Amino acid sequence: MHRRQALLRLAALPVATGLAGCAEIQKPAEALAESLAADARIEALILRMTVEEKVGQLSLYAPAAEEILGNPQTGQVGLRQQFDDIRAGRVMGLFNGEGLAAKRRAQEVAVRESRLGIPLLFGVDIIHGFRTVFPVPLAEAASWDPPLSERTARAAAREGTADGFRWTFAPMIDIARDARWGRVVEGYGEDVLLTRRFAAARVRGFQTADLSRADAMLATPKHFAGYGAAEGGLDYAAVDLSERTLRDVYLPPFKAAIDAGALSVMAAFNEIGGVPSNANPWLLTQVLRREWSFEGFVVSDYTADEELIAHGFAADEREAARRAFLAGTDVSMQSGLYMRHLPELVRSGDVAMARLDQAVRRVLRVKQRLGLFEQPFRGLQEDAPGAPPRFDGVAHRQLAREAAQRCIVLLKNSSDVLPLPRSGRRIALIGPFADAHSLFGPWRPFPGQLPPVGIEDAIRAQLADASLLTVVRGSDVESPLDGGIAQAVAAARQADVVVMTLGESDQMSGESRSRTDIEVPPAQQQLAEAVAATGKPVVVLLRNGRALALRGAVRNAQALLVTWFLGTETGPAIADILFGDVSPSGRLPVSFPQTPGQVPFYYAHKRTGRPDAQGGPGRFRTRYLDATNEPLYAFGHGLGYAPVQYAALELSPGRLTPGQPLSVVATVANTGARAVDETVQLYIGARAASFTRPVRELKDFRRVRIEAGQTVQVRFTLTRDDLLFTGADMRPTVDTGEFDLWVGPSAVAGLHATFMLVPG
Structure with missing residues (x-):
């Protein structure tokens, strides 16, 4: 209480008292006075809040649907109920709600109809673009160009804030060394240093140096921590790591993101050594707060606090809420668990009021830093004073093309089959990804995204004679087409060179999309074998959100390009590389194994007491009977169009x-x-x-x-x-x-x- 009274008195003092005439000292004094005043306002607000209103600032929800009465699995409520909750101060913010009108109405209820008028914070999953779809994070990692990723994050933030969002649940900076894990696509690969640099770049791009800017967006490095080490590459599975490995491999990217200014962190779904991350006091309090001096707030992943019961870590909802909150999870996402149980936990003494005030203070300070108290409707009203600056859609599209060009990795180019000439050679484009479908990548939840340009259209646009291009699908992604292989073989025989689009659909990578088989799907492999048998030179364009184990005709193609999921400018960027307007410059951020059985596979492995001796005796060494320990293509590998x-x-x-x-x-x-x-x-x-x-x-x-x-x-x-x-x-x-x-x-x-x- 004494500290609060002192802050209130200090905030009332004239700015730079006794220092007028010394500009160098006056400016820091003004900044100090502003900071003290902000702290005082927050402390005064906390003093006025009921327990329920405090818990409301720790409760984050998806936007309501018009007619839904309630869903016990998702916690989704009807619109009337949600407005009543906002009016009563029971909501901290909303996430992934499309359009300005709905957010503006919710903010009006919060600011003008609630007792305390605390503004809502609107969050969103911007993983690889908002209106303009940029390459997926794993692809951007292949650019080995963090400043480029900072630029795409800045562009995405401009687009997102123009739709009223001020908070994104990104970047995902989990080190991923098991290609079976679906969320490899959302991160920056297997290496600590590369991920550290991209983590910092993305935070700077989203947030800028001044969070109060109209187009600044609060970043949320996730998932804290060790999520990428899930057993068997299976999403949400347990993790069992030594503390040394955790500190040397999985924590450094988060430290880099926090050092870059991140003020929100998302706790992971997984457990580590028997303790779920969402309720791990060592992780969320000892490391994050005491060792790293993190000043922002921790948010749970979607219903992760409630999932402590399924983990077998909490007996019921009340215990789950208590354990998550006391461990250091400040904000509950979607479950409603805190709202249902924290007020009673505080009244019973099982949770101290000081801990509740601490969490509320963290949230309110971030809202203050974002300028929400001063301008709660900024970004929610088009063309209003203080609105985010209009973004240049043409410039963003040009940036998407540049980014996509830099992400493409040339693995192989036998006999210099690439680049292709624009005239004089007939090209057969074969495979399920020739058109504009399945090009966006796994995160594309927003209506109004710029449609991608397909590979077929882009190649035709660059050919001197478009009739030289023949396009045959040949197969679907995971199933054959009637007569598809015969049509593809006929097209290949008539061509001088074959370009094959093979790999994964955008629904085969991402959350809850782990795969045991990381090879090209069988239907496409059969297609590739039949086309290769014609003897024509084959260029393979791999579409993938993870490292793949390649075999047969795919592995033996004359040229191999990893094109990932490149977004809006997929086709033009690939055509730029194919025809040599741009020399490929991407490098692998993940090791490509020879077979699926090698995973987890990564270059920075430990030695053993019986290392594999190349050329030496095979028995009693660290090696497989049926494969060597080397990668098919190593981390960092990539070719250009000159030696x-x-x-x-x-x-x-x-x-x-x-x-x-x-x-x-x-x-x-x-x-x-x-x-x-x-x-x-x-x-x-x-x-x-x-x-x-x-x-x-x-x-x-x-x-x-x-x-x-x-x-x-x-x-x-x-x-x-x-x-x-x-x-x-x-x-x-x-x-x-x-x-x-x-x-x-x-x-x-x-x-x-x-x-x-x-x-x-």
């Missing part, structure tokens, strides 16, 4: 000390006739340490433009902090000794050197 050579790796001074970094320089030459964008990658590996370390770890990378015939020097700086890992006391440490270092084009190639880390 690149690495040479002359130099380390200076050859030893690393705490006070002096290591300078790493490599010479990279483009020996071809076309310019390329090369991603130069730096990896290290400790020879020996107090705890075993991965065989390689990515520590830095550079995208460099190299003109035809040009040679460039690429420089890195390696510091002691780059070598840190979690030690015996669960704190960052590093051991002195010898390290391997590689600079190259992937995780299994490159120039090699060694250096010593010595005490300072």
Whole structure:
């Protein structure tokens, strides 16, 4: 109480008292006074709130339907009931509601008809675009270009805020090393450093440096934590990780997102070591709050607090609400659990009022930072003063095309079958993805999204003579078509080159879409085998939201391009690559295994006491009987339309000390006739340490433009902090000794050197 009274008194003081005439001091004093005033307003508001109104600020719901009376599974209510709840102060915000009118009416009820007038916060799942659909996150990771991803997040935020949304449940930054898991598509792959950099970039893109801007959108890194390590790659399944692995692999992207300014975090569905993340006080309070000083709020995933009962972690709803809330989950999404049970839990003393006030304070402070108290209708009224600036749809479409171009990965290009000429050769486009269907990707819940341009239309637009293109579907995604293979074979025989669109539909990746078989579906594989038997050169365009295990005719195609789910500008971007207007520059953010049986598969694995000896005896080694341990295509791999050579790796001074970094320089030459964008990658590996370390770890990378015939020097700086890992006391440490270092084009190639880390 004394602190609140002091804040109220301080907020009433004149700005910069006694400091007029000293501009350098006055400005911070004004900022301090504004902060104190904001805190005072929030504290005064909390003092006026009933327990039910406080719990209301911790209760998030989907928008109501007009006639629904209630659904016990989803908690959905009718519109009249929801307006009554908003009017009574029982709702913190709404999510995924389309259109301005409905949100504006809900906000009017909250601000003008409720007792305290606290504005609602409108949230939305913007995973890879809102009106303009950008490449899925896994595809953007293949660009190895975080600033590009920051730009697409900024564009998506502009579009979302123009529809009244100020909060997005993104980015998903779960490290994913099991290709069976459906949500691989939503994240940035298997590597810690790459995901860290994309996590920070996405937060900056959504939020900007000033959350009060009309087009700023609160980011929500998710899912905290370890969700990508689900057993068997099965969505929502249990996770069992050591604390060291959790800290070294799965937590760093979240720390990067919070350091970039994220003020909302979503707890994960999964348990870790027997404790569901949604009710894990070590995770949500010790790590997030005490170690990382996170100041925002934690929101549950959809009904995850209620699911503590199904986990076998809580006996009933009351216990589930208590355990989730006391662990550190501030906001309950959709279940209504907090509203039903927290008031009684507070009155009975099972939950302290101080904890309730703490959670409410976190939510209100974020609403304050977003400027909702000052301008609750901003973004909800078109052309009103203070509305978000209109976004440039043409510019966003151009950005979508640029992003899609940079995401495409050329895995293979035998005999330089690519790029294709625009004239003089007949092309057969075969496969189930030639048209504009199934191109968006797994997250496209919003009406009014810009329709994608299909591959067929884009290729025809670039050909000198459109009659040179023949299009045959050949098969559906998962089933054959009557006469489909015969038609495809006939088209292939008449063509000079075949382009096949094969892989997954957009409904085969995403939440609750785990797969045991990560190969191309059998119907398409049969189609590919029949077409390959014609002997014509085949270019395969893979459509996928995960790493795939390729075999047979798909694996042996003359050219292989990974095109992921590229969104609105799918067709034009692919055509730009096929015809050589743009040289492919994407690099794999996930390792492609040779067979499904290798997964989980990732480059940064640990050694064993009996490592596989290449060329040595096969028995009693860490290896399979029927496959090697190598990837089909390695993490970081990707080709351009010109060969690149690495040479002359130099380390200076050859030893690393705490006070002096290591300078790493490599010479990279483009020996071809076309310019390329090369991603130069730096990896290290400790020879020996107090705890075993991965065989390689990515520590830095550079995208460099190299003109035809040009040679460039690429420089890195390696510091002691780059070598840190979690030690015996669960704190960052590093051991002195010898390290391997590689600079190259992937995780299994490159120039090699060694250096010593010595005490300072």
